[in-house]
Amino acid sequence: MEHAGRGQRAEHAIPDIVIRRLPIYVRTLKLIADSGTATVSSDELAEEIGVTAAQIRRDLSYFGKFGKQGKGYDVATLVAEIEHILQLDRHWDVALVGFGNLGRAIAAYRGFGAKTFEIAAIFDRNPERIGRRSEDGVLVQHADEITHVVREKNIRMGIIAVPAAAGQEAADALIEGGVRAILNYAPVILRVPETVWVREIDPTGAMQSMTYYLNDDPERSGSAKEEPRRAAPEPTPGW
Amino acid sequence: MEHAGRGQRAEHAIPDIVIRRLPIYVRTLKLIADSGTATVSSDELAEEIGVTAAQIRRDLSYFGKFGKQGKGYDVATLVAEIEHILQLDRHWDVALVGFGNLGRAIAAYRGFGAKTFEIAAIFDRNPERIGRRSEDGVLVQHADEITHVVREKNIRMGIIAVPAAAGQEAADALIEGGVRAILNYAPVILRVPETVWVREIDPTGAMQSMTYYLNDDPERSGSAKEEPRRAAPEPTPGW
DNA sequence: ATTTGTGAAACGTTTCACAGCG
DNA sequence: CGCTGTGAAACGTTTCACAAAT
Numbered sequence: 099m100e101h102a103g104r105g106q107r108a109e110h111a112i113p114d115i116v117i118r119r120l121p122i123y124v125r126t127l128k129l130i131a132d133s134g135t136a137t138v139s140s141d142e143l144a145e146e147i148g149v150t151a152a153q154i155r156r157d158l159s160y161f162g163k164f165g166k167q168g169k170g171y172d173v174a175t176l177v178a179e180i181e182h183i184l185q186l187d188r189h190w191d192v193a194l195v196g197f198g199n200l201g202r203a204i205a206a207y208r209g210f211g212a213k214t215f216e217i218a219a220i221f222d223r224n225p226e227r228i229g230r231r232s233e234d235g236v237l238v239q240h241a242d243e244i245t246h247v248v249r250e251k252n253i254r255m256g257i258i259a260v261p262a263a264a265g266q267e268a269a270d271a272l273i274e275g276g277v278r279a280i281l282n283y284a285p286v287i288l289r290v291p292e293t294v295w296v297r298e299i300d301p302t303g304a305m306q307s308m309t310y311y312l313n314d315d316p317e318r319s320g321s322a323k324e325e326p327r328r329a330a331p332e333p334t335p336g337w
Numbered sequence: 338m339e340h341a342g343r344g345q346r347a348e349h350a351i352p353d354i355v356i357r358r359l360p361i362y363v364r365t366l367k368l369i370a371d372s373g374t375a376t377v378s379s380d381e382l383a384e385e386i387g388v389t390a391a392q393i394r395r396d397l398s399y400f401g402k403f404g405k406q407g408k409g410y411d412v413a414t415l416v417a418e419i420e421h422i423l424q425l426d427r428h429w430d431v432a433l434v435g436f437g438n439l440g441r442a443i444a445a446y447r448g449f450g451a452k453t454f455e456i457a458a459i460f461d462r463n464p465e466r467i468g469r470r471s472e473d474g475v476l477v478q479h480a481d482e483i484t485h486v487v488r489e490k491n492i493r494m495g496i497i498a499v500p501a502a503a504g505q506e507a508a509d510a511l512i513e514g515g516v517r518a519i520l521n522y523a524p525v526i527l528r529v530p531e532t533v534w535v536r537e538i539d540p541t542g543a544m545q546s547m548t549y550y551l552n553d554d555p556e557r558s559g560s561a562k563e564e565p566r567r568a569a570p571e572p573t574p575g576w
Numbered sequence: 577a578t579t580t581g582t583g584a585a586a587c588g589t590t591t592c593a594c595a596g597c598g
Numbered sequence: 599c600g601c602t603g604t605g606a607a608a609c610g611t612t613t614c615a616c617a618a619a620t
Contacts, residue, residue, distance in 0.1 A: 113588075115589075116589095117546050117549045117550075118542070118546045121541070121542040122542060126526070141601080146526075150590075152591050152592075152593095153589090153590065155603060156590075156591085159602090159603055164602095165601075166598070166601080167596075167603085169600080169601070170600090170601065170602085171602090184545055185548045185549060185551065186545055190548060200442045202438065202442070203438040203439045207438070207439070209524065209541060214548075254551050255548075255551070279544075279548070279551055281540055281543055281544055285364065285448065287385075287386060287387055289387075295550050297543035297544075297546070299538060299540055299543065300360075301496075302360070303357070304520055304536035304538065305431075305518075306360040306423055306425055307356050307357045307359060307360055307423065308494065308534050309423055310423050311518065312429075312493050312518055354611075355611095378578080379580075389612075390579090391612070391613050391614070392611090392612065394579090394581060395582080395611090395612075397580095397581090398581055398582070402580080402581070403580095404579075405580075406579050406580045406581085406618070407577075407579050407580080408580090410580090
């Protein structure tokens with residue numbers, strides 16, 4: 099997953115791995131806020147997430163100074179700061195390509211920050227699916243309309259939930275229409291321009307790699323907890 | 338994250354990041370094999386995947402010497418070797434917890450070797466779902482049966498596809514029954530023993546992090562695949 | 577002529593540890 | 599005191615570059 103990596107951009111470029119951790123901080127901070135706590139130290143937040151306090155402080159330091167020595171961070175303020183950094187304090191229309199079992203599950207998923215992300219257009223090639231509507235009433239249009247509709251609606255993000263063989267075609271159409279960030283569930287390596295970001299959702303690859311540790315050789319299983327909290331998946335085939 | 342290792346043993350432990358790349362190698366090698374090619378060099382494989390040849394050679398070197406100088410690697414042999422390393426050359430029963438939209442999509446997914454992984458048990462708490470069956474005929478049982486059934490069937494892998502609030506409970510039950518590898522779709526940080534591996538599937542986090550780059554600040558964007566575009570696959574009828 | 581496998585260098589990320597501020 | 603923010607060190611991963619093999 100990783101995908102899009104390269105970024106030899108500039109000197110102050112913030113590591114993508116740091117960017118990928120920010121959503122976890124936001125999620126956890128909101129949980130803490132819900133519990134009625136107004137302030138947290140990096141130690142407390144780290145404990146909650148399962149990472150080191152130093153990492154949290156270092157990560158945040160890329161963006162500014164949000165804490166108070168001897169006190170910690172104001173939870174509400176930090177949430178707002180990170181959401182602003184990630185541009186989560188605005189609305190994003192998203193195009194979904196593929197309305198099979200997975201696509202429908204994605205369209206029905208209420209948890210995409212509801213307010214932040216909205217599936218604004220859905221596409222498929224199967225005649226039986228075209229013309230149907232998601233639970234939210236979004237019409238399923240023909241995949242040939244992707245570029246046109248995406249451009250017209252000014253959509254910048256896309257989700258690909260089609261078979262591997264159709265993944266590249268879907269990506270090309272989305273990009274042609276102006277999409278610059280793609281969440282890819284198709285088990286295929288997408289070729290995209292440098293200006294486009296791709297994150298892979300690869301459950302099959304995740305399963306296929308975990309089996310490596312499932313034996314009784316202590317040399318392998320050693321210690322399993324490798325990535326306690328992460329917001330980004332890895333690459334390979336998808337469901 | 339990664340505290341697991343405690344540094345005591347770990348002398349020759351292979352980096353998890355290497356293990357996570359192996360499934361991609363296998364998938365790509367199979368694609369190459371299907372095209373009728375019998376031998377590949379690390380350069381060719383690297384080009385196909387979008388990584389460096391040095392990385393592939395280094396990754397493989399952790400496990401042995403599979404290539405022939407001046408020639409490259411025998412595709413079929415390398416596939417078999419990696420599949421053996423990952424223990425993909427045997428069958429794995431998997432327990433699925435959660436039969437909502439996502440869980441059903443997972444149960445219906447026919448994508449990975451089919452032969453390697455099999456959803457052998459399904460659980461949920463919703464009375465309306467219990468008693469139903471997946472397309473493959475697997476009965477949906479009550480979540481209270483997880484530990485018992487998993488232990489009885491000797492299941493070592495589990496997939497959690499329930500709401501965040503029920504994630505930890507599902508993990509605890511699976512682990513109690515003997516599961517040692519979990520694919521977690523629930524947006525919650527699972528607390529598990531060091532002997533248990535967890536891989537997170539976090540589409541929301543992936544989306545929330547990509548928005549960071551969606552602006553016109555060249556300082557931010559700079560990065561994504563720079564691979565040369567290839568001919569797009571032919572349209573696949575049927576999705 | 578090619579291409580592997582691998583020391584060594586380069587690069588990237590995490591953690592240490594502490595000055596300094598509240 | 600407690601805790602942040604951050605140089606510097608430690609650690610991990612990738613890439614270079616080339617001897618060796620065919």
